Amino acid sequence: MLGMVVCDPCERKAKVLIWVLGLVVGSLCSGFVEAVDQQRSSSTLVSCGANSSLVVDGRRWIGDSNPENGNLTLSLTGVVAVSSELSGDSAKGTLYGSARVFENPSNYTIRGVHGDCFLRLHFCPFSFDGRSMNESRFGVVADGMRLMTEYNVRDEILNRNSRSRDSGGNNSSYLIKEYFLSVVSGELVIEFLPSEGSNAFVNAIEVIPAVNKLFRGSLSKVGGNAPSLNVSGRGMETLYRLDVGGPGIKPSEDSDLWRTWEADTGYMINAVAGSEVKNSSNISYASTNDSSSAPLLLYESAKTISNAQVLEKRINMSWKLFVDPDFDYLVRLHFCELQYEQPNERNFRIYVNNRTAADNYDIYVQAGGKNRAYHQDYMDTVPAKLNTLWIQLGPETATSAAATDALLNGLEVFKLSRNGNLASIDRFSFPSSPNEESKAITLWLAIGVGAASVVILAVIAALLFLFCKRRRRHLADHKDNAPGWRPLFLHGAITHSTANAKGTTTGKSQNGSVQSARIGRRFTIAEIKTATKNFDEGMVIGFGGFGKVYRGEIEDGVLVAIKRAHPQSQQGLAEFETEIEMLSKLRHRHLVSLIGFCEENNEMILVYECMGNGTLRSHLFGYDLPPLSWKQRLEVCIGAARGLHYLHTGADGGIIHRDVKTTNILLDEDFVAKMSDFGLSKTGPALDRTHVSTAVKGSFGYLDPEYFRRQQLTEKSDVYSFGVVLFEVVCARAVIDPSLPKDQINLAEWALRWQQERSLEVIIDPRLRGKYSPQSMEKFGEIAEKCLADEGRNRPTMGDVLWHLEYSLQLHEAWLLVSATETQDRGRNNEPLSDELS
Structure with a gap:
């Protein structure tokens, strides 16, 4: 009983304590949810040119003419443009069916914006009232940061669509430009500045607060001794946001930041260098600092170097990204170890613009375990005369790790502002000092330089005129000096010089x-x-x-x-x-x-x-054309080989074609093969050199892996590409076909495996079955296999290739003769012969 008397108050106190703790925890959770809700509600979504609200993808956009939008004001109303073609198309079309057009400088002021935020400007040009937004040129300044100068939306859309077509993507009719800003004044002013004689326009505006610090601390440049640069509060433009190994991530799948993650395949130099891996179980963030950097969905897929899936076991995964010159760039790599359970099981190197950013890199150690998501930041400067940023992940050779293949889940590239500018072309630079004397000095210097330039240009123009008149009199009619x-x-x-009677x-x-x-x-x-x-x-x-x-x-x-x-x-x-x-x-x-x-x-x-029968590829697959017989295919290959052999040996130093493929082998009306398209060709190495050092160019699927690794071009690079052509001729399929199973995507790898097993007949074009000499096909497969040797020194010359192809043709013609004789001996002289025997 005494125990009961004593325990009852204790139990009541315990219940009270638990209840109080519950209130505290509930309050904290409620506060967190309230903060998230506040972050959602503080986002500003503006539909420009609209007077009512719209709901797109579950989000409510307020028209900029709507009185309900009290935290937004517009200095000049400009012109409201409406497109009847877009407005009823879809949810996206509804948002882009209207725009605000400015013929004079105007600005939006959005109040209640504090701290870090994403600013997204939506552009979808269309025609209205006999005018077209495709011709608009303008600048944009936000929070004092110059974002664009003399900008044309159509040019940017065309450039992006061109890259999208190259990578198998779809065209887009709209453009979203994203910026990261730190607003300290409590209001965000977005100015639109039309160029002289033009106008500015915008379809929609997003302002999304970033609750967590997405960019913090200082970073040192890759491969340099420059002092660290603080990225906190730095204005940025998002150039690339890639889902590596995944199909892409929609804005609605990216928590509250509504970011778009694009598939990375179109940006890889060699798409088959990386194999996709996936794991959607038990993935979590390595720290709270990583929770807003990317959605967990990004880390469920990745690409890794797979020794079984590439032509060369030590090849890098490489992404080539076009950027604006003379800017600093923040490269953010997203990692999550999806396969290994212990440290030192995967080590690799990271390169940024061909400089080592990290070696002996271990994701497991960096993240603190498997299925732990985190990101790593690097910084580099792209010089004034370059416009590309290379990101490469490759094997770590000096390691005892079980695997040296790399892994990457996501990739982002941000352009950092320089002197308050993010525009790629800055035509409005003014002296920073207000001192009138310095202004006068600058003015006189400008006048002096201008006068000197005029004199120099006049002299050059006179000399050029005399030169042109002397060389060709009728050039006097060409007065157009436009770019x-x-x-x-x-x-x-x-x-x-004057053409002779024969036209030469x-x-x-x-x-x-x-x-x-x-x-x-x-x-x-x-x-x-x-x-x-x-x-x-x-x-x-x-x-x-x-x-x-x-x-x-x-x-x-x-x-x-x-x-x-x-x-x-x-x-x-x-x-x-x-x-x-x-x-x-x-x-x-x-x-x-x-x-x-x-x-x-x-x-x-x-x-x-004119080549009457088009490309060799069109007669192999993809077109409704009669199939080439095996004899015709051999003759075409022999003709192309003769052309390449002449290139390699017929000129001083030889010429390397550098883009050998079936679309560059043309057929005349008699099916005589001729090499074409010499735009990438290079003169061969000098006598005292073994190769030509040059940037890697060519076509995916045909590219010599040794040339890709070392950037050393030789005649054997053409031999490798021609070997791929030979397998394409016999198999009649694309050299890269992502729709096929993984082990069949790359024709060179797939066909080479069958050839090495001496079973090439299993994968040949079904239209050839029973219509070729087995000995001829055997000899053909052997020379194709030799062309695809890993090292150039082990490949034959084009002269050797030509000899083996001619021998293969002789074997086939002998087989045709024997077959025709046997047919006659069987007493079937009156029956029509097959195409091969006729």
Whole structure:
């Protein structure tokens, strides 16, 4: 009883204590939920040009003309533009169906913005009232930070769509620009500054507060001794946000920050260098600092170097990202170890712009265990003359770890502001000192420099005029000095001496060497327009970075292919000039011939012989064309090999094609094969050198892995690519096909495995079955296998390849003869023979 008397008060006290603790915990949880709700409610979503609210993806957007939107004001109303085509399309179309257009400087002021936040500007150009937003050029300043200058939305959309098509993605008609700002004044002012004679526009604005500190502390630049740079409070622009190994993450899947994570495949130099791994169980953040850096969904997938899935076991995973020059960049890598249970089981190296950012990197150690998500930041500066940022993860050779393959879950790249500027082109720089004397000095200096520039330009113009008049009198009509293609003679690619009766020219190139039989006929623009029916779109037979290729007909009914360089496109300028230079000195039956050129009206047009049967690829797969017989395929391969052999041996130092593939092997009306497209070609190494050091260029699936690793180009790089072509010819399938099972995606790897097992007949084009000589196919497979040797020194020369292909053809022709004889002996002379025997 005494015990009961004593325990009752204790029990009551315990219950009271538990109740109090429950209130405290409940209050804390309620406070956390309230903070999250406050973060949600403090987001500002503006539908520009709308007078009512919209709900898109579950979020409510307030019209900027809506009185309900009390925390937002607009200095000048501008013009409200509405698109009937977009407004009823979809939820996105509803948001982008209206816009606010400014013909004079104007600004939005959003009150109640404190601390770090994401600012997203949405642009979707359309036509209204006879005007088009595609021509708009303007600048944007937010919280005193210059975000854009002389910006054209259409150009950016076209650039992104071009990269998207290259990577197999879809086109987009809208653009979202995202910035990270630290607002201290309590209000965010967003200014839109139309360029002279133009206007500015915006479809929607997002301001999303960042509750946790996403960017903090100081970072040192990769590979340098520069002092650490504090990134806290620094203005940034989001350039890339990639879901590595995953299909991408929608904004609605990214907690309260509504970020878009794009699939990374289109940015990888070699997509098959990384294999996808997934694990969606028990993933958590390594620390609270990582909880807002990315959604947990990002860490459920990754890419890792898989020795069984790449051509070379020690190849890197590489991402090439285009950026603005002369800025600092923050590179954020997201990691989560999904496979190994102990430290020192995975070690690798991290490279940023070809400099080591980290070696002997162990995700397990850094994160504190398996399935622990965290991020690592690096900083680097892209020099003024470069526009690419390379991120590479590769094996750690000096380690005892069980595995040296790398792993990556996500990748972000942020451009850091410099002197209050994030715009890639800053045309509005003013002296920072208000001192009138310094202004006067600056003014006089500017006048002096300007006057000197005028004098220098006048002298140069006079000399250029005299030079042009002497070289070609009719150039006096070319007075257009607008930017674009420069006249051909300024490149030294085509000489301008008088054409002889046969249409060829002789003269000196820019370096003074005499070259005969250069590009022969000089066409007038009128002749080109007549041949192409005034550049009729129905005459287009191909596209490229330089522009379009038209089918044309010149006098006497001669069919030609006409390549017209786009005056505003700089993408293929170097390649275009290289092709001119190469074809000016190359003549061979198995190389496409250049007939002439046209350079009137600032055009750059080349005229080639027309190849009536198109590309080799079109006759292998993807087109409704009759299949080539095995004899035809052998003859095509032999012709292409002869063309490449001539390139490698027929000119001083030899020429390396560098882009051998089935789309660059063309067939004339008699199915004679000819190599084409010399835009990437390089002159071979000097006698005292073994290779040419150059940046990696070529086509995925055909690229020599040794060249990719070392950036050392040799003739054996063409041999490797030609080996891939040989397997493509026999299998009649794409060299890279992501729709196939993982072990079949890369044709070179897949076919090589079957060939090494001496079972190539299992995977050959079904249309060839029973119609080829087994001995011929065996010899063909052997030479293709040798072409794909890992090291260039173990590959045959193109002369050796040519000999083996000709021998393979002889074996097949002997088999055809024997088969025809056996058919006759069986008394079936009156029966039609197969295609191979006819």
